[in-house]
Amino acid sequence: MNTIATTGDSSVSFNQIEHDEMHSSIEHRIVELVDHVDDAQESKEFQEWLDVQSRFHDYSHRNTLLIKLQCPEATRVAGYHTWRNDFERHVQKGEQAIWIWAPIISKRCPKCKNAPSYHDQIDCEYDETPTGEWSKGLVGFRPTTVFDVSQTEGEPLPVLETAATGNAGDLVLRLTEVGEDLGVTVRIVEAEEWEYGEAMGVCKYRCIHSFHPVVEVKARSNQADLAVTLIHEYAHALLHFDVDSEPERAKREVEAEAVAYIVGRFFELDTSGSAFYLAAWENENSEVIQDRLGRISSTAQEIIEALED
Numbered sequence: 001m002n003t004i005a006t007t008g009d010s011s012v013s014f015n016q017i018e019h020d021e022m023h024s025s026i027e028h029r030i031v032e033l034v035d036h037v038d039d040a041q042e043s044k045e046f047q048e049w050l051d052v053q054s055r056f057h058d059y060s061h062r063n064t065l066l067i068k069l070q071c072p073e074a075t076r077v078a079g080y081h082t083w084r085n086d087f088e089r090h091v092q093k094g095e096q097a098i099w100i101w102a103p104i105i106s107k108r109c110p111k112c113k114n115a116p117s118y119h120d121q122i123d124c125e126y127d128e129t130p131t132g133e134w135s136k137g138l139v140g141f142r143p144t145t146v147f148d149v150s151q152t153e154g155e156p157l158p159v160l161e162t163a164a165t166g167n168a169g170d171l172v173l174r175l176t177e178v179g180e181d182l183g184v185t186v187r188i189v190e191a192e193e194w195e196y197g198e199a200m201g202v203c204k205y206r207c208i209h210s211f212h213p214v215v216e217v218k219a220r221s222n223q224a225d226l227a228v229t230l231i232h233e234y235a236h237a238l239l240h241f242d243v244d245s246e247p248e249r250a251k252r253e254v255e256a257e258a259v260a261y262i263v264g265r266f267f268e269l270d271t272s273g274s275a276f277y278l279a280a281w282e283n284e285n286s287e288v289i290q291d292r293l294g295r296i297s298s299t300a301q302e303i304i305e306a307l308e309d
Helices: 014-041 044-053 061-070 080-087 116-121 171-177 223-239 246-266 274-282 287-291 293-308
Strands: 004-007 010-013 089-091 098-107 136-148 152-154 185-189 201-204 214-218
Touching: 014 246, 014 274, 014 287, 014 293, 044 274, 061 098, 080 089, 080 136, 080 152, 171 185, 171 223, 171 293, 201 223, 214 223, 223 246, 223 293, 246 274, 246 287, 246 293, 274 287, 287 293
Parallel strands: 185 214
Antiparallel strands: 004 010, 089 152, 098 136, 201 214
């Protein structure tokens, strides 16, 4: 039974007061987060990191699959000469190349979309503009090789220090215990058994046995950071279970990291480093965080209430 406080003709549940205080705290943390994102965008550390990230290509789903099949632990891949010329790193002797499909960009026929040589072979009748005036576009793919950063040596890549800190207490234990209540299967995997490279956590969108989201995180001594990673993956499970659109990837990460920031701060952990990644994902546009306040706030509240109960 809820205890009731009366003031004049009105009555207020203490549970409602606690709910309102929680909501106010979450909204305050969101405003704080947006300010941190703006600060992160202006930092030299972030700009150096962003400059390096911009030199890595975004690979198609097909190439990503090829990379993972050949080198499951791969995290950052680039061509032999790209590593040498752009990053001052060299592929170590004896390393096995990773094969992917590279796009072939060439002048192409406006009608049949083929390069001039193949256009002639198929007897395409288009002749409105000379070949030299054709615009360039994708005409096919060719096999090429890349290497993962772990296969190279040389100048280190800049790293953002984003680990959460603070006294997590029993928060990790509580996060694992509320998985069933939130409809999520949770696993903490020992470092020697971890199969996802440098990633600290993953959310699998299907479990063949229960059809629930499955969250896996890499065990580590920093319990505050482990807790925040768990919260981040919980957010993916609660927000994005049925989201499959590739263009939504960056936006999904913003939502998950924002939820992790807010819940972590609610439990008095220092999660300010998250702002660096949020700034990177949104390319100078922190307004998306505010546009999605409802989803971020409600998901943070759902996790907090599960932990408090």
